[in-house]
Amino acid sequence: MYTVGTEEDIKDMARGAVFLGSGxxxxxxxxxxxxxxxxxxxxxxxxxxxSELPDDAFVVSIAGVGAPTVLVEHLVSTNTLLRLLELSEKxxxxxxxxxxxxxxxxxxxxxxxxxxxxxxxxxxxxxGMGRAFPHLEMTxxxxxxxxxxxxxxxxxxxxxxxxxxxxxxxxxDVVRAICASLGSMVYGCFYPMSGRQAKDLAVHDTISHTLExxxxxxxxxxxQADPVADLLAFLNDEPNGRHARELxxxxxxxxxxxxxxxxxxxxxLINSGRGDEPExxxxxxxxxxxxxxxxxxxxxxxxxxxxxxxxxAEPLTAEMLSYGQRVRVLGYSAAPIMRRPEALQVFxxxxxxxxxxxxxVEHLVPRASSGLT
Amino acid sequence: MYTVGTEEDIKDMARGAVFLGSGxxxxxxxxxxxxxxxxxxxxxxxxxxxSELPDDAFVVSIAGVGAPTVLVEHLVSTNTLLRLLELSEKxxxxxxxxxxxxxxxxxxxxxxxxxxxxxxxxxxxxxGMGRAFPHLEMTxxxxxxxxxxxxxxxxxxxxxxxxxxxxxxxxxDVVRAICASLGSMVYGCFYPMSGRQAKDLAVHDTISHTLExxxxxxxxxxxQADPVADLLAFLNDEPNGRHARELxxxxxxxxxxxxxxxxxxxxxLINSGRGDEPExxxxxxxxxxxxxxxxxxxxxxxxxxxxxxxxxAEPLTAEMLSYGQRVRVLGYSAAPIMRRPEALQVFxxxxxxxxxxxxxVEHLVPRASSGLT
Numbered sequence: 208m209y210t211v212g213t214e215e216d217i218k219d220m221a222r223g224a225v226f227l228g229s230g231x232x233x234x235x236x237x238x239x240x241x242x243x244x245x246x247x248x249x250x251x252x253x254x255x256x257x258s259e260l261p262d263d264a265f266v267v268s269i270a271g272v273g274a275p276t277v278l279v280e281h282l283v284s285t286n287t288l289l290r291l292l293e294l295s296e297k298x299x300x301x302x303x304x305x306x307x308x309x310x311x312x313x314x315x316x317x318x319x320x321x322x323x324x325x326x327x328x329x330x331x332x333x334x335g336m337g338r339a340f341p342h343l344e345m346t347x348x349x350x351x352x353x354x355x356x357x358x359x360x361x362x363x364x365x366x367x368x369x370x371x372x373x374x375x376x377x378x379x380d381v382v383r384a385i386c387a388s389l390g391s392m393v394y395g396c397f398y399p400m401s402g403r404q405a406k407d408l409a410v411h412d413t414i415s416h417t418l419e420x421x422x423x424x425x426x427x428x429x430x431q432a433d434p435v436a437d438l439l440a441f442l443n444d445e446p447n448g449r450h451a452r453e454l455x456x457x458x459x460x461x462x463x464x465x466x467x468x469x470x471x472x473x474x475x476l477i478n479s480g481r482g483d484e485p486e487x488x489x490x491x492x493x494x495x496x497x498x499x500x501x502x503x504x505x506x507x508x509x510x511x512x513x514x515x516x517x518x519x520a521e522p523l524t525a526e527m528l529s530y531g532q533r534v535r536v537l538g539y540s541a542a543p544i545m546r547r548p549e550a551l552q553v554f555x556x557x558x559x560x561x562x563x564x565x566x567x568v569e570h571l572v573p574r575a576s577s578g579l580t
Numbered sequence: 581m582y583t584v585g586t587e588e589d590i591k592d593m594a595r596g597a598v599f600l601g602s603g604x605x606x607x608x609x610x611x612x613x614x615x616x617x618x619x620x621x622x623x624x625x626x627x628x629x630x631s632e633l634p635d636d637a638f639v640v641s642i643a644g645v646g647a648p649t650v651l652v653e654h655l656v657s658t659n660t661l662l663r664l665l666e667l668s669e670k671x672x673x674x675x676x677x678x679x680x681x682x683x684x685x686x687x688x689x690x691x692x693x694x695x696x697x698x699x700x701x702x703x704x705x706x707x708g709m710g711r712a713f714p715h716l717e718m719t720x721x722x723x724x725x726x727x728x729x730x731x732x733x734x735x736x737x738x739x740x741x742x743x744x745x746x747x748x749x750x751x752x753d754v755v756r757a758i759c760a761s762l763g764s765m766v767y768g769c770f771y772p773m774s775g776r777q778a779k780d781l782a783v784h785d786t787i788s789h790t791l792e793x794x795x796x797x798x799x800x801x802x803x804q805a806d807p808v809a810d811l812l813a814f815l816n817d818e819p820n821g822r823h824a825r826e827l828x829x830x831x832x833x834x835x836x837x838x839x840x841x842x843x844x845x846x847x848x849l850i851n852s853g854r855g856d857e858p859e860x861x862x863x864x865x866x867x868x869x870x871x872x873x874x875x876x877x878x879x880x881x882x883x884x885x886x887x888x889x890x891x892x893a894e895p896l897t898a899e900m901l902s903y904g905q906r907v908r909v910l911g912y913s914a915a916p917i918m919r920r921p922e923a924l925q926v927f928x929x930x931x932x933x934x935x936x937x938x939x940x941v942e943h944l945v946p947r948a949s950s951g952l953t
Contacts (some may be wrong), residue, residue, distance in 0.1 A: 263754045369743075370740070371741070380762075385754055409694040
């Protein structure tokens with residue numbers, strides 16, 4: 208058990224959450240503001256390992272649902288999250304013992320911490336994907352047997368909805384429809400689970416991981432060391448099945464964004480400065496889904512792609528990419544629990560319309576060294 | 581207290597429900613089938629006056645939500661309605677004492693009777709509009725202080741949603757969105773109310789009215805009397821503020837239908853056979869909303885417009901109108917509770933984009949006689 212207790216912690220965590228967001232999940236800034244207000248009021252979020260929980264503890268996920276661009280414009284009200292918790296306890300007929308993030312990448316890393324800080328409930332060091340994904344069914348919780356519903360949804364105006372669906376794919380459609388009908392931003396309580404389920408189904412230690420990634424980028428920046436070299440050394444953890452590679456260094460020569468049905472879609476083209484022909488591409492559907500070097504896939508979903516500003520090493524969401532920017536692109540293997548066949552059937556490449564089988568970044572880019580170019 | 585207990589009752593009631601549907605509300609045939617099955621199993625629906633209920637009784641509305649065309653194609657499952665009732669009692673934390681229709685016009689006249697027959701719960705002789713309307717906020721319940729939520733929604737596949745909204749306009753948007761995301765047909769339990777509220781807020785005696793209208797059309801047909809003359813004599817009930825007029829007799833010379841966003845929209849043009857220029861028009865948005873004779877409004881929402889087949893006097897929904905058909909058109913005043921200023925602010929002409937103030941059919945067509953032409 209430790210606390211996320213300083214402004215520096217929160218900034219580090221937000222930075223790490225963008226890194227793990229693989230371009231998506233929205234800007235954690237809104238949640239960050241909220242969490243900082245809790246700190247000013249003397250409250251810190253307590254982080255607990257899932258293994259510290261009793262098997263019969265009652266754990267829920269707290270998440271914002273809405274287009275990332277809406278999320279950025281939207282301020283979170285304390286009362287809304289407290290009301291969500293109160294209504295959820297009433298709906299489930301149980302006191303909540305701990306919170307867990309469904310999605311550590313992006314803004315949804317922050318809401319459980321904010322509510323945890325406000326209420327004193329511990330937040331589990333883990334989440335349901337170790338990254339960001341756009342759908343409720345795309346979590347290890349859902350894949351391995353803990354559905355997202357019964358869920359509780361609230362908005363800032365006092366509207367409430369409860370959904371219980373037969374599949375999480377249907378839950379996604381219904382929740383998304385409710386969200387759109389309420390003006391595109393709701394907060395939800397999802398994946399009610401036991402302590403045992405939290406231990407068995409989560410991607411573990413992702414809050415610690417997020418904090419450490421954010422910290423390392425900050426410290427390397429302060430000491431003028433190479434942050435990417437330091438990150439790669441940290442992220443490459445072969446005994447635990449984690450592999451990281453620097454995929455490309457270059458300048459963004461084209462970036463196309465569109466919002467279709469509330470989803471962000473686009474493509475970024477990058478070259479290394481020699482010649483006009485783009486050498487490197489990243490396809491975006493909310494998240495960075497596939498990176499290709501001269502047309503050859505070098506990282507593909509569910510493995511993560513991180514785009515860092517070349518000067519500051521600040522991780523960039525898809526919305527932040529702009530023409531002319533110098534960037535460094537990293538590929539990072541998803542946690543092993545995210546790469547099993549049953550998981551790939553829900554969030555492997557083909558589920559996003561990418562017509563290829565999943566291959567891990569360690570096989571696509573065998574050499575564990577910095578720099579493909 | 582009486583029962584709707586014979587096949588003839590059900591057919592009469594379905595016929596009357598189309599008459600009061602003012603062109604909308606969908607074909608009651610689906611509910612009729614269901615209700616007939618209950619009869620075959622020896623069950624009849626008991627109809628009670630609201631005044632027979634204790635003030636502290638607990639009353640709910642049961643309704644199908646979906647585009648009328650979907651309603652027609654959809655068979656109602658007994659289990660779905662029973663599950664809806666069970667989940668609703670659990671959600672409200674109270675046993676239901678009686679059912680009431682939200683919308684007596686069209687298909688939603690039947691579902692409370694069907695569930696009442698199945699469970700033995702009495703069905704209140706009344707509803708929330710005395711006609712059909714497309715939105716949840718367009719009921720006397722909602723206008724006079726009993727909101728549609730908390731409501732419970734189910735589909736045939738086992739999906740469930742609960743909504744509690746700050747206004748019934750928002751409830752309408754959210755429920756419609758959920759309906760669309762679940763494939764366009766859900767059943768809901770709405771307007772939880774006390775016996776006192778049922779007495780004060782309902783349009784009363786509309787089940788009896790529906791049955792009587794259906795019966796009179798059948799009997800006039802059997803005795804080869806003029807059904808319209810008989811109907812006008814019955815419907816003109818000036819002491820109770822009800823007025824009916826025959827507006828036009830003619831042949832449909834044009835009928836345009838469109839489904840936009842799940843709503844039926846169209847216009848029917850009718851002439852009396854002398855010359856080509858259409859003399860009479862009916863504008864349709866799910867329901868018949870305004871009838872005009874040579875451009876002059878003769879009946880406008882919330883007053884009712886009924887289109888009867890000229891041969892059989894069978895009432896026709898908007899979907900049933902076709903080119904060349906000979907029809908008789910009636911205007912019928914809405915119940916006085918539907919015509920108060922606070923009601924007209926919710927379902928008066930301007931709420932449907934008709935740029936005129938409401939005037940009652942008795943003022944628009946002063947002469948209480950058959951035949952304008």
